Structures are given as C-alpha cells and as structure tokens.
Amino acid sequence: MKNRLFLPITIKGKNIRNRAVMPPMVFFERAGDDGFVTDEHVEHYRARAKGGTGLIIVEATCIEKNGRLSDCQLGIWSDEHISGLSRIVQACHEYGSVVMLQLHHSGLRTPSSVTEIPVGPSKNNQKPSRALTIDEIEAIKEDFTKAALRAQEAGFDGIELHGAHGQLLNQFVSPVTNQRTDEYGGDLKGRMKLSLDIIYNIKKELEGKRFIIGYRMGGNEPTLKDGIKIAKLLEEAEVDLLHVSGGISSPDIALPQPPQTFPFHWIVYCGTEIKKNVSIPVIVVEGIRTAKQASLIMDNRLADFVSVGRGHLVDPFWTKKAMNQLEAIPCLECKPDCHWFENGDLCPQQRVKNSQ
Ligand SMILES: Cc1cc2nc3c(=O)[nH]c(=O)nc-3n(C[C@H](O)[C@H](O)[C@H](O)COP(=O)(O)O)c2cc1C
Numbered sequence: 001m002k003n004r005l006f007l008p009i010t011i012k013g014k015n016i017r018n019r020a021v022m023p024p025m026v027f028f029e030r031a032g033d034d035g036f037v038t039d040e041h042v043e044h045y046r047a048r049a050k051g052g053t054g055l056i057i058v059e060a061t062c063i064e065k066n067g068r069l070s071d072c073q074l075g076i077w078s079d080e081h082i083s084g085l086s087r088i089v090q091a092c093h094e095y096g097s098v099v100m101l102q103l104h105h106s107g108l109r110t111p112s113s114v115t116e117i118p119v120g121p122s123k124n125n126q127k128p129s130r131a132l133t134i135d136e137i138e139a140i141k142e143d144f145t146k147a148a149l150r151a152q153e154a155g156f157d158g159i160e161l162h163g164a165h166g167q168l169l170n171q172f173v174s175p176v177t178n179q180r181t182d183e184y185g186g187d188l189k190g191r192m193k194l195s196l197d198i199i200y201n202i203k204k205e206l207e208g209k210r211f212i213i214g215y216r217m218g219g220n221e222p223t224l225k226d227g228i229k230i231a232k233l234l235e236e237a238e239v240d241l242l243h244v245s246g247g248i249s250s251p252d253i254a255l256p257q258p259p260q261t262f263p264f265h266w267i268v269y270c271g272t273e274i275k276k277n278v279s280i281p282v283i284v285v286e287g288i289r290t291a292k293q294a295s296l297i298m299d300n301r302l303a304d305f306v307s308v309g310r311g312h313l314v315d316p317f318w319t320k321k322a323m324n325q326l327e328a329i330p331c332l333e334c335k336p337d338c339h340w341f342e343n344g345d346l347c348p349q350q351r352v353k354n355s356q
Contacts, residue, residue, distance in 0.1 A: 003295050004298035004299050004301070005294050005306065006019070006323055011158075011240055011281060012210050012212045014158070016054045016098045017054045017096055018052070018323075019054055019305045020054050020306060020308060020322065021055045021056075021305045022048050022307070023285055024057045024060050024160065025312075025340065026074075027044050027340075027344065028070070028072060028340065028342060028344070029072055030044075031074045031075070034075070035065070035068075035075020036075070037085055037088060041088060042088055045058060045088050045099070046091035046092070047316035048316045049093075050095045052320035055305065056092050056098070056099045057102055058074075058085075058088055060073065060103075060104035061085075062074070062075050062076065062105065063104065063140075063143040063146075064077050065077050066115045067168065068106060069110070069111070070114070076103065076147045076150050082150050082153050085101065085150075086153075089155035101151045101156045101158075101160070102159070102161075102216065103148065103162060104168075105144075105167065106167055107169075109167060116128065120171045121172045122177065134182070140194070141197055141201060144201075148202040148205070148206070149202075157211070158212025158213060158240070159212075159214065160216050160241075160243060161195065161198065161214070161215050163215050163216055163217045164216045164247055170217075170218055170221075170248060172195065173191050173192055173217075174247060175191065176249075177248060188226070188233070189233070192233055195215070196233065199213060199215070200237065212240045213241075214243060215234050215239045215243070216245055217242060217245070218230075219246065219267060219269075220249060220255060221247040221248065222250035222253045224270050227256075231244070232277060239280060240281075242274065242283065244270055244271035244283065244284060244285070256270055264288070265286040265287040267285065271283070271284030271285065271302075275304070281304035283303065283307050284297060288306055288308055289310070290311075290328070291322030291328070294306040310340070311328060313344065314329045314331045314347065315329040315349075334348070
C-alpha cells in the first residue's frame with residue numbers, strides 16, 4: 001500500500017503532489033524595513049520546492065506596516081510588493097510546489113521598534129497599547145482583503161490567514177485578550193467576527209477563482225472544545241484548508257492533554273481531534289521531524305497534511321529524502337530557542353547542509 005504521505009490531493013483545482021507542508025516561517029534578517037523580497041528569500045523557497053515539498057506556505061507577510069512582528073518582515077501593504085513576491089511564486093512553481101502566502105498582523109504583539117502604541121481588540125494592561133476603534137477595524141479588514149488580492153496577482157495559489165500564536169486575529173478570537181462588549185467581542189461568534197468578515201470579503205472579491213483560502217488557528221482557545229467550535233465556524237464560512245497550531249492559553253485553564261498513548265505533541269493532538277469534527281482538509285504541526293512520524297500520522301488518517309517546520313529549515317530536501325527512505329539532516333533542537341528566530345546562518349546544521 002502506498003504511503004499516504006506521498007499521495008496527491010486537489011484543493012480548489014490545485015493539484016498538490018504530496019502531503020508534506022513547509023509551514024510559514026519568517027526568514028529573519030532578510031527583508032529590510034521596506035518589506036521587499038530579496039534574492040535570499042527566492043532561493044530559500046526555491047530550495048524547498050526543489051526538495052519535493054507538496055505545499056509551501058510562505059512566511060507571515062504583513063498587511064500593514066505598523067503591524068509587523070519585526071522590522072525585517074516581508075510586507076504586502078502596497079502594490080509595490082507584488083513583483084518581488086511573484087519571484088517566490090515562480091521559483092516554487094518551477095519545481096512543482098503549490099504555494100500559499102500567510103497574511104499577518106501582530107496587533108498587541110507589535111514590538112516597540114515598529115510602533116509605539118500597539119493596537120488590539122482590547123488594551124493590554126501590562127504594556128502601552130489601546131483598543132481598535134470600529135473605523136480602524138474596518139481599515140484592517142480592507143488591508144487583509146487588498147493583501148489577498150495582491151497575493152493572487154502575484155500568482156500565489158492561495159493565502160493563509162494567521163489566526164494563531166497570539167497574533168491579531170487570534171487576539172480577537174480569544175476570550176483571554178478580547179474584552180470588547182461591541183459586535184467584535186462577547187460570545188465566540190462575536191469574537192470571530194473580524195476573521196469571518198475578512199474571509200467573506202476575500203471570497204466575495206475572488207469569487208469563481210481557483211484560490212485556496214486557508215486559516216491557521218489555535219487548537220486551544222483556551223480549551224480544545226473551543227478550538228473545535230472555531231474550526232466548525234471556519235468550515236461554515238467555507239474556508240478550504242485548516243492549519244491547527246497553538247493559540248492563547250489561559251493561566252487558569254490546563255493545556256489540552258492527549259492520552260498517554262498518543263506519541264505526538266498536544267498541538268498535533270488538537271489538530272487530529274479537530275480533523276474528526278470537520279470535513280475540510282486539516283494540517284497538523286509541531287515537533288514532527290521524521291518521515292516515520294509523518295507517515296504514522298498520515299497512514300492512520302489522523303490528518304490530511306503534515307507540516308514539517310524546523311525539519312525543512314535544516315534540510316530543504318526533507319520530502320525527497322523521505323520518499324527515497326533516506327535520513328534527513330536532523331534538527332538539533334537548540335535551546336533556549338531555535339537560531340532561525342534570530343538568523344538562520346547561526347543554525348549549527350547549516351554547515352552540514354552547505355557541505356552536501
Ligand atoms: C524561525 C521560525 C519562524 C516562524 N515563523 C512563523 C510564521 O511566520 N508564521 C507562523 O504561523 N508560524 C511561524 N513559525 C512556527 C512554525 O510555522 C511551526 O508552527 C513551528 O516551527 C512548529 O513546527 P516544527 O516543530 O515542525 O518546527 C515559525 C517557526 C520558526 C522556527
């Protein structure tokens with residue numbers, strides 16, 4: 001029987017050659033303050049496409065200059081960004097990967113090097129910040145929609161809205177960070193209104209186009225039960241692809257606990273439980289390093305795709321090696337943090353890769 005990891009799948013008319021996903025990962029220290037794509041970005045993604053990856057989701061790309069997660073993040077807040085981004089698309093398509101772009105705004109997590117007063121659903125009492133006005137929320141919706149149209153113009157096969165990891169859309173969805181009493185707060189539907197409106201607007205603009213709308217969500221918001229409800233609302237909104245990662249945890253609520261026999265991270269567990277509750281394709285992620293682990297998830301039908309993040313950073317040929325039963329260069333699990341959060345050149349495995 002063929003390993004399900006290598007079975008193709010079609011979403012929105014896009015034929016994805018296998019189920020290995022490179023999840024969005026900012027390639028730090030490459031973009032400048034203008035957010036333009038550099039040659040290094042193009043070669044970074046070309047290498048992973050050449051390495052056989054089925055679906056590449058290009059790193060968090062900011063829809064608004066004042067919402068960047070760092071001053072070296074890619075941008076899509078102006079038409080001028082389109083041509084650089086299209087170079088990434090061409091490089092990925094040349095080697096057969098389907099390629100999506102992650103659209104992002106940091107909200108309350110925007111650092112002081114980017115903006116003095118970060119904005120979000122509500123003020124964060126721990127630091128200078130303020131709640132967005134209704135007019136500003138409308139402007140953010142428009143920025144996301146325009147960014148999606150630019151991504152489509154650049155040739156991307158789809159976009160992924162960044163609704164996980166405590167970023168702006170996640171801040172709205174989570175009751176931990178959203179204390180609004182207007183239509184953008186309150187119950188889950190209210191807290192999801194911003195995300196759902198953006199999805200609706202993008203779909204309306206791109207009606208009839210073969211373009212994948214993905215959403216990266218937190219599986220714990222703050223419980224897995226909430227994560228399942230969120231996934232169902234996204235399915236109702238006709239999202240094409242769900243990517244389940246971590247959300248905003250609450251100091252008062254324990255993290256979801258997989259059964260002792262479950263051999264993966266709790267975030268993977270959230271993804272596999274969400275998969276049982278929706279019929280749209282689900283990507284799982286977190287700590288999946290080897291082809292054996294990825295195949296175990298796929299062959300047991302626990303998910304439709306497997307994201308391999310750091311595995312792809314240390315070894316662009318992760319997928320081809322998996323297909324040929326060769327060992328990929330291992331991630332060394334650097335502590336306290338992966339060096340790629342600072343600069344990939346510092347990754348101890350770059351020496352190995354460059355010598356191959
Ligand atoms: C250097 C680096 C940058 C990242 N940037 C993003 C990002 O832009 N958007 C996002 O949603 N997640 C980002 N992540 C999280 C990854 O997509 C992924 O969820 C995480 O690395 C866990 O998967 P892994 O264990 O396979 O690496 C980043 C992770 C790393 C290591």
